[in-house]
Amino acid sequence: MTSELHRAFSRFLSPAEILALSPELLVDQRRRFTATPDIILQPHTVEAVQNVMRHCFAHRIPVTPQGGNTGLCGAAVAQSGVLLNLAKLDKIRETNPADNSITVEAGAVLQRVQEAAGQAGRFFPLSLASEGSCQIGGNIACNAGGLNVLRYGAMRDLVLGLEVVLPEGTLVSHLQPLHKNTTGYDLRHLFIGSEGTLGVITAATLKLFARAQTTATAWVTLPDIESAVRLLTLTQGSFAERLCSFELVSRFALELSSAFSRLKKPDDGEWHILLELSDSLDSPDLTDRLAEFLYQNGFENSIIAQSEQERRDLWTLRENISASQRHLGTSIKHDIAVPIAAVATFVRECSAALAQKFDGIRIVCFGHLGDGSLHYNTFLPDILSNEAYSYEDAVNDVVYEHVLRHNGTIAAEHGIGIIKNQRLPAVRTPAEIALMRAIKAHLDPHNIMNPGKLLP
Structure with missing residues (x-):
């Protein structure tokens, strides 16, 4: 199948846009999952992305969009079909101080966007530990949060407009730097946080702010x-x-x-x-x-x-x-949020419950108290390898029970991916999940966009 795909995509992609299967693109950041795509494509233009999607839609070929491959939930891990790497769509298209906006392509690395904003005398506030390698498209796809959410909001609050290629290849582009627009449904919010399950984000117009003096x-x-x-x-x-x-x-x-x-x-x-x-x-x-x-x-x-x-x-x-946690071995991570007033009770009760069930468990707790989100990482004693994941469901049962007891969420800023999708019904009602499925079925009737991710 790989050779057939290579021949098919060679008709409209250059040799540089068809990549060899390389470990840095196949293995996720935590080295937990290894992608098994049939082919890796790295289009250099939006038109090339459209052509890829038209072909995949017509032939029912799964497509997994990939940014900087810094995700923690397996959302960019291709299980077959096309791994669509967007690193070459990395232009800074426009910096617009009058409208306090910057328009960038999906493959632009976050740090480069921050620097471009600074060169224009402005500030782009998204700040993450992985900002030297994560890409804007991935930040949007998982609605990234980071260190400055308290003042500036998460990625959803920073996006003015999006350019998206739909599963059948249609380009939907609304990149105007408008801070007000009440012309019907605001469709950009469908794609922010959708984890590549509805279309391929190719560019975005983002909000800028005054630099701190x-x-x-x-x-x-x-x-x-x-x-x-x-x-x-x-x-x-x-x-x-x-x-x-x-x-x-x-x-x-x-x-x-x-x-x-x-x-x-x-x-x-x-x-x-x-x-x-x-x-x-x-x-x-x-x-x-x-x-x-x-x-x-x-x-x-x-x-x-x-x-x-x-x-x-x-x-x-x-x-x-x-x-600093790496020498402790493999952790079972939790990217959670509860109402700020409930954080103290959650931490106290959950830690006690874990200690009672898992003797010697160590907990590294830190995070963004200003918005109620915590990184709550657990390490089982004497288990340094990925064998720890065999206990993941049992640990998660305890943690998520306490999260839900305090009206929290199991995914604050890392997304759902493949490691939490079966728990989505615990935090979303049947009506909400049915609506999500209906939206996906309409936009992606053949279920080619990142299948197996986000939705249970």
Whole structure:
């Protein structure tokens, strides 16, 4: 079949657009899944994407879109058919300071988009640990969140317009930088978070913002999460939209990152908050105001960054938590969210339940307390290999039971992919899932777009 596909696609693709099967595109970031496509295509133009989709639609060939291959839920793992890699669709088409927008192709790496915005005197706020390799199309497809959701929102809030190739090859393009448009259904939101199951995102127009002229950063050590929630509430009341990041770090997470980063822990305590304020105006007293605010409200156990290097060191401790866990072995990860007021109770009760059922289990808990989403990673004792996944359902049963008890979600920003799709009915009603299926059946009647992903 592979040779037949090669001949068929060679009729309208150049040799450079048909790739050999290479491990970096086939193995997912966590080395959990290996894709088994019949062929890998890397179109260089939107027209080439359309031609690929027309052929696949006519011949019922499955298509799995792939961005930077940094996903954590297996959504970009092709199980057959075409693995459609979009890395060559990477142009910055237009930067538009008047409309505070930038139009980029799906394969543009996030860091490059941030840099292009900066060169235009603007700021693109999506910030992720993988920003040096993840691509905008993938960020949109899983509705990425990251460090600045508290102030700027998730990817869904940052997209003004989309260009999408539908399964049968039709191009739907609305890239105008309009901040208001009430002409019927807003179809872009169908594709944001759809994980490649409805069409192929080829370009997007994104919102830009003013660059920060002043930044104030603090590391606050606290006895419990209830104190962290109190700090969040007070900070929002005092600094409003200037609060852009509010990150929760557990004692264990900090210990791991400190050793990995070779940076001294700012303090010793059960829980820590890394918070950052920013102002688009020059506000030289912002750091002093933050220090005074923390002292007056009883948060004396705080460190205020006094230089850019100190600020970078604090952020390095936060950002290296993920990498610092690797020596613990294979983790069973949870990308969850609960209402902020329920985070403390969830963490306390879920940790106790896991410890009771899995003796010696270790939990690395950290994440974006400002929007209620946590990275809740569990490590079973003495299991360093992927054998840990044989316990995944049992661990997830405990974690998700507590998430749902507190009206939370099992997927805050990483998506559903193939590892959570059978649990979708726990967080979406039968009516909602039926509507999702109806939309997919209409747009993708032959079920060629990323089959087996997202929907159960």
